[in-house]
Amino acid sequence: MSLGEARQRHGRSPWNSVRLRGVALQVLLLAVIAALFYALALNTYANMASRHIVSGFGFLWRKSGFEVSFSLIPYTAEDNYVRALMVGFLNTLLVSALGIWLATALGLAIGLMRLSRNWLASRLAAGYIEAVRNVPLLLQLFIWYRLVLTPLPQASSAIILGPAALSNKGLTLPAPQFGPGVWTAWLGLGCALLLTVALSFWGQRRRERTGVKPPVVLLSLLAIIAVPVLFLAAAGWPVTFDYPVRGNFGFSGGMTLVPEFIALLLALSIYTAGFIAEAVRAGIGAVARGQGEAALALGLKPGLAMRLVVLPQALRVIIPPLTSQYLNLTKNSSLAVAIGYPDLVSTGGTILGQTGQAIEVVAIWMVVYLTLSLLTSAFMNWFNARHRLVGR
Amino acid sequence: MSASYVRASDAPLRPPPRGHAGPLAWLRENLFAGPGSTALTLGLGLLLGWLAYQVLDWTVLRAVWTGADRSACAVPGAGACWPFVWEKFPQWVFGFYPLGERWRPVLTFLIGAAALAPMLMPAAPAKRFNALFLLVAYPVIAFVLLGGGVFGLPPVETTNWGGLVVTLVVAVTGIVLSLPLGILLALGRQSELPVVRGASIAFIELWRGVPLVTVLFMASVMLPLFLPSGMSLDKLMRAIAGLSLFASAYMAEAVRGGLQAVSRGQREAGLALGLSRWQTTAKIVLPQALRISIPNIVGIFIGLFKDTTLVLVVGIYDLLGIINAGLQDSKWAAPQTANTGYFVAALIYFAFCFAMSRYALFTEGRLARTGRR
């Protein structure tokens, strides 16, 4: 068959056109997906109708009737399910945000230790990474929960540290109560943020002119803490503290960090730190050796060379795996359900058990976590893009 | 311009460089290279020594080795409670699997190991046949052997399965089901057809965006409502289905990494030789991509193996679930019982996962050496 014949054959049947075949396939695929969804919806609808299940999200506005052990916002059993879910969502955010921060710090430290020239430090870091990565997180969570809980004394013999008390009911601290003038603090925070921006411009200019870098970060931190406090003081200090009072069963009042929270935070950050350490090691390994050596040759101290030359370049390699670790940590915080920390999955599960509205609750979970995931990826992509622009 | 500095005398002689060979030199360079390093070594050494002593003390020196019930372990100051492990161990492995039928899980495991071993050795022959056996025939054989009900084997309900058997069944089935699905999704994600690509991306991101716990809850409480009436799936099967869908999204990303690593020229060359797109993908791109993705696939398997522990929140007794349930036994209630149980659980999981991660490293090294990347 000559080439011409082949072309002719090709041209004869429209089915041989790659384009057309592609279009047909896609239409088919769409149809199948639609059929699949239709069948699922039909099944579900038929099942629910035949079983007399009332569906819809109306139940969310009913009274929840259950308490939770740990909440960032005021909540009682009188509130509705929406607020209960909100409590769980905020608890998820809290443990994830703190966990990400802790895991990053710990992971960076372990990763650098892994690269240390000191053999023992490097081996110990490797041991940590292997141990943490090869044992299931749920098991680690159980272990941490026991380790946190067992050595703590009963509430009756709590360890008192000034206004704080530590017992197996958790760490009880005085809770700040905000009076009517508290908006001044927010105003102060706003001013402080503006000041920070101004400071960074000034710092940049000054560094360009004199070569001396003023301690911008330190000054900014100081401003963020001091300015709101000053504003509050000017407003007559509308903050009081609710001190915990010892009762028959531990403490009432104040605010309590429950052991479940501490155990979950420890387990999540220690586990994720193992993965972050590996990412850090790989990232630094990807920076050409010459870069570090050149920095040292220029007279930078090893710490500065790492901070100013190697790490910024390694960051580009580190960020993608780091993003997925952050996402994993956020998703893994749902293991809270196993030790009774009231996160989104746990409170949602209670609601599911009480109302039997399985589809609605699962849908809420999925939407919330998907949104969180997409937001985190979007932020990290932006961060990544910004860093990519700086160098190369 | 005048010279500001002229050396008037010879520079002092420097001492000869220190040796770079021998154990002493090694110590000096790696452990005591300066005051900072020495302090670090000493500090970490002390920490390590203390840790090692604590573990030794608890597992051996203060441990209780024999006993019939809690009274042996409830002694003040006692360490690990080993008789608890001796008594519970068969249950940890087999769950509630009937005593007289326990040869079946053992045989299943042996067949799997026998088929897997040559698969893992690069030099062993008949890879293709072996892979086909492992991915297609073996799951069927395993389920027939374990479930029974045919060939005169008495049926054993999946609610009786438990312990390590369930962990392995869930992990292996999960990987076997998610591998083909993951490959399809990865190919779909690379497709030039927007609908196929979009659908694949949506599917992958959906599963990667949600926690496994919610997927398992969905599989356990919601999946029954999706199925047509009269059709119901076993609880264990539902969990496996959820886990497989979840894993397939991660698998797709691992395979995609491999696909991207195959140079474009390979595909172009295939097309130029007159192979169809399908042939090019199946015969040229995919085999190379899969070989490159092996370390990542093993990594996903490790993750899946660890994630099987989550089935305990939907009430399936895997290894961790059954160990956890055994801790409630009042016969063995003692301060160190739970710690002992968790310690053994951690050892078992570590042994499996560590071995697999070493294997992944080995294949990675081999790929790098043979230059097939």
Add this chain to the structure above:
Amino acid sequence: MKNKLITLMLGAAATVAIAGAASAGTLDDVRQHGFVQCGVSQGLMGFSVPDAQNNWTGMDVDFCRAVAAAVLGDATKVKFTPLTAKERFTALQSGEIDLLSRNTTWTMSRDTSLGLKFAGIMYYDGQGFIVNKAKHPNVKSVNDLAGATICTQSGTTTELNIADYFKSHKMDYKLLTFEKNDEAIAAYQDGRCDSYSTDQSGLYAQRLKMATPDDNVVLPEIISKEPLGPVVRQGDDAWFNIVKWVYFALVNSEELGITSKNADDMKKTSTNPEVQRLLGVTSADGTAAGFGIGMGVDEGWALAAIKQVGNYGEIFDRNVGKDSPLKIERGKNALWKDGGLQYAPPVR
């Protein structure tokens, strides 16, 4: 081309999803399968608990066996599905199980909006509290629990009852809920909580499993009504009637003095028309009593259930009562003529 595989696969999935056979009534399904699929708890002593060989015992389990005996003539033709608190209703709704007998409290919302129907009250229970008297010697009543941390299983009525009770008594408390009962008990024993709360029968059962049962006391108050009973799907009246009447038959047989030991003799010798009707005795003129047939099962339905499983009193005594380690008094669960609440309509 590669996309063909995807399409094929999805197509196959869709076909499977669409091609579901319309289900017949539960009774026909059970007959066809040859066993009753019964949803039980994952282990609650006295109600449904597996031993090391996965043999199940307990009141809820015995009820399933009685239904199997009545429908299939054989009390062993039953399979048990252990369910968590969350799964139980979906499992029933979806048809995975035929009957839910899992210490489930009859409440209005469950009865009316979940597509479920409660067939009777096997056990009149109420929620109670347990405390460790070694740790809290001053707690003699629930009213001493102000400010306490209470552990319980999530997704049950217990947490709602606690909230109601503590609110109406103007007491403060902290609640810690766990996905599984085992974890809640473990937290209680570790001292993370001051008290553990569940149905009082469950408290007695859990107490026996604790390391030092004598240190743990069940407080006297009962803060709620917990009528526990078997549940079936709404919309299948034939099956609902069978389950309901198996329960009534168990209660009636105790009232009439029929036991597993004397059931055969009673059928032969008893002249009491009530006994004859219950046991399906064919009268002298050859006409059948017709109660079983009217319900769609054999005439010997009640006889099989009583003979193979026992009457209500036997089931109670064997699993939670005087012949069991739990040693719970009959109390509210005594027959109505003994001052209790167990009462069944007549077979007539």
